[in-house]
Amino acid sequence: MIFGTFDASARKALSLNKDRVFRAFTILIVILGWVCGIGTAGLVTLENVYGAWQLKQRSQLTLYLSTDVTNKEIEEHVVVLSSYEGVESSKVLTDVETRALLEPYFENAQNFPVPKVVEFDVTQRLNRLQFDGKVLELFPTAEIDDARSVLESVARAVRATQGVTLALSGIVFAIVAFVVSLVVRAGVRGQSKSLKMLQYMGASDSFLIRLILNQVFLRASLGWAFSTVIVAVTLLMMMIGLPELVAYMRPSVWIAAALVPVGLVIVALGMTYHTMKHMVKSF
Amino acid sequence: MIQLDNVTLEYGKSTRVLNNVSFQLESGSFHFLTGPSGAGKTSIFKLMYMDLLPSEGNITLFGRNTKTLDRDEISMMRRKMGLVFQDSNLLPHLSVRENVALPLSLHGPLKDEQTKCVNEILDWVGLSHRLNACPSTLSGGEKQRAAIARAVVSRPRFLIADEPTGNVDDEMARRIMYLFAELNKHGTTVLIATHDASILKAFPYPRLYLRGGNVIKKVPEQTVKRTA
Ligand SMILES: Nc1ncnc2c1ncn2[C@@H]1O[C@H](COP(=O)(O)OP(=O)(O)OP(=O)(O)O)[C@@H](O)[C@H]1O
């Protein structure tokens, strides 16, 4: 055991197990560990989904040209634009395709003069400043749509979600710290006579602190193990229920979901140490 | 080995229990501490196991002034001592055997020979049939015997016992005294507070008589010679 091995009599002499709140502590860690684990898994999955989507958006660039531009002009200029470093491919949409694209936005797309649309697949290497300058030089009335504003608003939404999740995790950690300090304080105070007797026999502060740390560690890690199992089951169920998520549930999701609740164990131990350090000196 | 120099103890401002007490217990000695109820016997013990510090004066224990010890040093000193409290102070949620094993458990899980030692000492005080009993089910005398077993199990260098024979019959009192005498023969310094006249008569060790905050040392005519 990381805090030392103890004789059964010592463990029994100063034992938090008599405290009902402490026995419920394992369940608390299971529940809060699950909340934290799922929250983390959601956070990492969201990050993966967002990253993939962002990559796709960034790699597409659409030019909307006014109806008076001739097909010949387009063909010539697209060749020029395609020669830029970072432009992978280009495609001039047919009128039918454009109509289909615009259908959702215009009630009567059939009657509209259809603009010319050119789609480019681009990479990060593309120098946008130069490219955009060239576009406007060739097509003074062109509109460049690169989903930048959509990206920004989605990014804001994603960050907000992550912020809320982090805040919730913070609250969960605070709850654990609070409950631990309460349980340790009440548990030890309830056994002040035992603690005093152990001190009279020569138990050092560090022995008494380790004795309690050991118990909290056992309970908390048991809770962590349980919560990890439940988190795994929940994630598996989500993968079955939402198959489109499977691609984004990379190992990082699983590792994060298992590791972040370890933080609860660490917080519990830290708080126990802090509380006990004060408690042993007050007797 | 244990030395009190001009020790004064006050509880609060008004109650002075000990007034300029000085005496010395040589290493390997055996003394009784007597005196009327309320004279301050238990208070002297508390000073010795460092539950209290003297208001004035100094106590030297194993060569160290108790006032200068830090918390770890105090625990280390206490591990060399065996304490029998006036009220037996057994932990109610531990069995008799676990209570007695407790001083040994401070060093980790009990080794086989330590477990044997626990059983032997419990046999000695006549509790081998109550090993797993809960202290609340013991008679007053049985509690006291369990507490004595707990105090001597770690073979302390200094044993202090506060009225250890208060609740037992003469026969058991004598057995307990022989146990203390045996420990003393093996080098343990012993100090026993008692009112028990028959014990005082049967075991003529030197006495420290406490009265009015002062200690008077009395040596009975027929002093027991140490054999070891
Ligand atoms: N914590 C305390 N606060 C105030 N007064 C105390 C405290 N403890 C003991 N006293 C007083 O100090 C005096 C000595 O007490 P102590 O317990 O040392 O006596 P004693 O010699 O052991 O008596 P007894 O033979 O009855 O056990 C008593 O008058 C007692 O009332």
Ligand SMILES: [Mg+2]
């Ligand atoms: Mg007393």
